[in-house]
Every structure is written in structure tokens, then in C-alpha cells.
Amino acid sequence: MCKIYYKIRLRLSAIACMAIACFALMDGSEAASQNRVPRVLILYPYDERIPATSIAGQSVRTHLMDATDGKIDLFTEFLDLARFPQSAHIDRMSRYLSEKYVDHRPDVVITLGEEATRFMNTHGRRIAPDARIVYGGFDRETAAELDLPTSAVGAVSEFDVEKTVALAMRLQPDAKRLVVMVGSSSFDQRWLRTAKVGLADIEKTLETTYVTGFSIDEFAEQASQLPDDTVLVVLTIMRDRNGRNLAPRTALERITAVANVPVYGPYSTYIGSGAVGANSVTFESVGEAIAKLSLEIIAGRDVADIDVQPRYLVDARQMQRWGFAESNLPPNTIVSFSKPSVFDEFFPQVMTVLAFILAQSVVIIALVFERRRRGRAEREARNRLHELIHLNQSATAGALSASIAHELNQPLGAILINAETAEQLLRNETPDLSLIRQILIDIQDADRRAGDMIGRMKGLLKKRSEIDWQEFDLNNVVKSAAQILQADIARKKVRLEIAHHDRALLVRADQVHIQQVVLNLATNAIDAMQEFPVADKRLKFETSLDAVSGKVEFAISDTGGGIATENLTSVFDAFYTTKAKGTGLGLSIARAIIEIYGGRIWADNHPQGGAIFRFALPHAGGG
């Protein structure tokens, strides 16, 4: 009683829970329809090739998606201002974006870098009048210059070129010269101005040269011919003197590839591209800070600017290349690539393995083609073999036709005579009905026998192009072959003895093919005895299981003249024959058949005279 009550209570509470869950769901969906998913537009100043903004943008995207569990509408626009700095293009972009987002005004616009922020500051009212701007990727000073609305917040970062030079000084304490390379774009030139201000103090101790207004090739050439005691700093080269647009990192790579002194730069993206070190914020951390601000804004909280702290960054590989000790680095320096990658460490091995894999692939491809070609050839050979096996079957059937006719005529003769006798009996005044009944039963038996015999023959005559795989007892095949041979054996006065293995000997093959082999060997043996005068003609079939090899064996021995020792192997070759009318194909076909099924066939002489032919096939029974 108590238990039942408990169960009912449980059920009731379950129903209540479900009801509450339903209401909760309804509530949730209502909320969702009222508060639509926030829209955030990420504005890239350049195209997707510039790693700084790309890395920062990707970081923003990842953090926003993670934090909102994907429930956010992210839009992305590339302003491509490095390549299209003209005001006409800027106006066009402004119009385009304002029209594009007319029905989807963003709630937050994220501007990556100074130029995107400037663009948004000017055209924001048109594109997203109510949106909050979250900027990042430049310093507080630049932000102040931009005269941004108070609603705009930023993840500001201090790109401190002096600290980069200070890092270089720690690693190259004997340096006498400082060379600063910077491109020709307005962004580059801003850097030049910033650097000149920041490095004013350093110029007192180092002979400082600002290299600008060069083509990228000239920059590279300069870098390759510097005196040893030089600190080389590459700021940004977004455009060279020839007006060629470059991703700063690409430009840096051109320079570090040929530079004869260590190269430093103010960006984290330079690490890994050949620069030794930098004092910089990582663009990932800028992106993360921007995402954090945006989320606060979406959540409706008050936010202020965040400082993204710069760090010392070095490339361990470059440190090693220039022979710098890590002990000379400022504390808390982030050392990248410090552990050589598997690829670097085991470069020769990796290359060997790759070469090996490549070679292997080539071989595999070659083998695949070869296999196809061979497959075709094999199919053709198989068809030919089937043709040959069939011809041989027909020949065997022909040779045995007298026996077959005799075998068949027995039951047919019995049927005819039985039927006629019955008719005669029925003409009597008092027919012996029980005798007639017996006659009818005998007719049926004889008819069944004739049918069985025709069935056995059919396989010998039927043309097939495919192997009919079956699992069967070899003993049965031997029995059936003996029945086909019976009349022939009797006519030629051969005594047949059959020694069966006491258990079923299962093999997997085409039963007709194996029967064919048995018949071939048997007719050969009978002929051998016919041609060789022996008083006592004995043919023996024997089946066995070789316990060691696990193979099923069939042996057929005769009391004929045997085989000359030198011919024991050549008897299986095509066109080998000792018979005047032989084609010499029977045994070679027998071998082909046995080999199709993974077997082996061989010949031997009996010590008491006569030949023994044997074949072995894999046992399908498996033990």
C-alpha cells in the first residue's frame, strides 16, 4: 500500500515538473522574440591579408561566439583602405554600408585599428546611428586625437617603439647604430613621427638613421649591407616608394630574409616572421579585450577603456641564430618557438619520412594502375580458362557419352518394359493389381534415377562463365564421378575401389570443376591401364585429410605402366600427351582448376607399379 502511494506521488511530481518545464520553455521563447539576437559589425581597415587585424578580428569573433553560445549576429566588412585610400572610395563604402545595413542596424560596431576607427567616427552616424563603437589596436594618444564620441570605448594598447629598442640594446649591448625602416603610406608615416618622438633620447647614445621613401627591394638591399654593430628596427611598410601595397609582415619577411643584422619590430605578428623580438601587445589579447568590452555593452553595463598591456616577445629560433642568450632578456618575456617543433628537430627524418610516403604513394598509385591493368588481364585469362575448362568438360562428356548413354538406357529400358508389361497385364480378365502397383512404383524409381543421372551430366555440359562457389563434401564429388564412370569402368574391365575418409571433407570451390578434375584423372588412369597390358586393372579413389597442413587430399592410383620419372612434373604442362588422340590439355586444365582454388596437384609412381595422381585443397571445415 505504502509503496503504491509512493509511486503515485512520484508520478504526480514528474507531471508537475514537466508542466513547469513547458511554461519555462514558453517563457523563454517569448523572451527571445522580444529581445532579438544582438548585431555586431566588425570593421577591418584593410583586406584579409593583414595579419594584425585578421588575428585580432578572429580573436573577437571567437570570444563573442563562445560567450554568447553563438546567439549573436556577426557582420564583417573589409574597408581595404591600404589599397584604396582615396576619399571617393571612402564615400562609396560609407554609402554602401549605410544602405546595406538599413534594415539591420548594428548595436555594436567594432573597429580594428586606427583607420577603421577614424572611418567609423566620420561615417558612423550614417551606417549605424545608435551603435556603440568599440575600438582597439592603437594607443591612448591616437585615440585622443581622433576626437571620438564619449560613447565609444576602446581596448587601447601602447606600441612603445622605445621599449623595442631597449630590448634590442639588452641583446646587442655593443651596438653603435640604430636604423629604423618605415614605409610611405600615411599609416607608416604616422609611425615615423611617433618613433622620432619616442626615440629622441636614444639618438643621444646611438647613431640613428630613419630609412623611408625606399622601394621594398631597396629596403632589402640596405638591410643586407649594414655594419655589424647595428640595431635594425622595421616599423611598418604598408606601401613602398613605388606605391606598392604590402602587408607589413610580408615586407618584414623580405627584409629579414637578407638582413645581415638582427631585426626588431613593434608587432607581435613579426615574431615568427624573422624578427628577433618586439615590445607589443599580442593581437589575440587586443581581440579578447575588444570582445570583453562589447559583451559588457550588450549586457547594458557601463564600461570604460581597457589597457591592453604590451609584453616583450622574442623568437627563440632567431635568438639562437644570432647567438643571443635568453638570460639577457627582460623578465616576463614571452619566448615563442622556444622548443623546436618536431618538424624542425627532426627535419632530416621528417623529410625522409615524407619522401618515403611520397615514394610509397607513387608506388601505390602505380600499383593501382597496374592492378587495374592486371585485373583486366586476369579477367580475360579467367574467361579463357573458363572457355577451356568448358571445352574440356565437353570433351570428357563426349568421351563418356557411351557410358552415359548406357547408364541412361538402363532406367529408360526398365521404364519402357515396365509400362508395356503393365499394359499387357491390364488386358487380362483379372489383372494382378498389386503387381501393376509395384510396376508403377518401379517406373517412378527408374525415372528418378534417370533424372539424377541427367542432373549429374548437366554440370559437365553446362557452359558457365562464372565460378559457382559452393561448400561441399569432396567425398560426394568422388562418389558422383564414380557413378558417371561406372559403365566405362565395367566395359573396360576395371575394378574400382573407393576409400572414403570417414568424415565430410568440406572444400569451397565450384563442384563441377572439381568433378571435372576427378573425371580427367580417372579417365587418364583407365586409359593408362588400357594401353598397358595388365591382367588385373585396379583403380583406386582415396580421400583423406592431412592433419598437418589442414588440407583435403584426393588420390587416384592405377595399375598401369606409371610415369617416367623425368616426366613426373611435365605431365601437367600443356600439350604433354602420351595418347595418340590426346590433346594434352586435360592435366594442364586440371592443374589450372586446382590452383584457382588455392590447391596443388602432383603425380607420383606407386612402388608396386602404376601412377598416383593427387591433389590437395584447403579444408573449408576449418577443423
Added chain:
Amino acid sequence: MVTATVHIVDDDTSFRTAVARLLKASGFDVESYSGSQELLDRVPDGPGCILLDQNMPGLSGLELQDRLLQLAPLMPIIFLSGAGSVSTSVRAMKAGADDFLEKPASSADLLAAVRRAVARGEAQRLEQDKLNLLQAVFKSLTPREVQVFKQMVRGRLNKQIAFDLATSERTIKAHRHKVMEKLHARSLAEAISIADKLGLLGPPD
């Protein structure tokens, strides 16, 4: 009249049974043998015939025929074969086979062949009986009577015979009368026919 017995030798039981049944229904006695050896173990005798299958384990039909010609020369043999070839049938017939039938033979053909063979065998047997009788009678003749008989069936006159045997013509006449009486011959022509049957008309001694 004595019933004729047909001896069937065939290793195929169903065929043997069918044939036996047919022959029994047609009024013959039937003996069945599953192989040559079985037949040789009890060589048949009396009125009837042998139905012999050509292909059998052990002795073939032709070989069995050879043996039977010695053991039971008066038993007509009919060959029945599923794989009859011209050469074997010719050999069989030359060796005195009565018929050579090919399986499947109709019962009409088979019965006709059996009846023919049995009748011929019967006639042969009758002939043989007569001959046996004659031979018995011939053996009852005295040496002198044999001499006279041999001379007279060659058409020699009493005078000539008496001269050859250095006796009188009267003595020969008496011998001659005795011979005719013993042989139940009523005329010289009959005596000559008997001599022929006894094989006495070969070239002169």
C-alpha cells in the same frame, strides 16, 4: 509341354526386374543373375534361352558367351546392350548369338526375340535328341554291320560290298536287312539321310 525358362544376366536390378516381370507375364519361367559368375556357378539347362547384358563387371557378355558355348551349347543367347557397337554385335552373332537387342528395347521386340530363341532352342534340342537316339542305335550295330552300312550309303551294290569284304552276296543281304531294321529305315534314301546326320558321309576312308 515343358515351360521354357529365360535366364536373365544383368547387373542392373531395376532393368532385370522389369524384364523378368514381362517374361513371367508372358508365360515364361525366369531365372535372374546379377553377373557372369553367378550364371557360371549354375549353368542352366533345359528349354529356354539366356538374355545377356553386354556390359557387366567381371566377364563381359562376349566372354561369357564363349564359355557357355562349351558348357551349354544348346542354350540360345540373346544380347542386350546399352552401348552396342557394330563390331561387338557382329562378333556376338558370328559366335552364334541368336539376337542382338539394344536397350531400351520394346517389350514386343524383346518377347519376339525370346520366343524365337526359345523355339529355335527347342528345335535344336529336338534335333539333338534325335541324333542322340541315332547315335545310340548306331552304337548297337556290329562292326560288320557298320562296314556294310558305310558301304551301302555310298551307293555300292551288294555284289561289290561282298567282294570287298570277301564274303558272299547273301551274307551282305542279311547284314543289310539287319541294319535297315535297327535304324528303322524304310528305304535307302532314309538310310543315307541318317548316315549324313551321323557324319558318315565325309570323304571315303
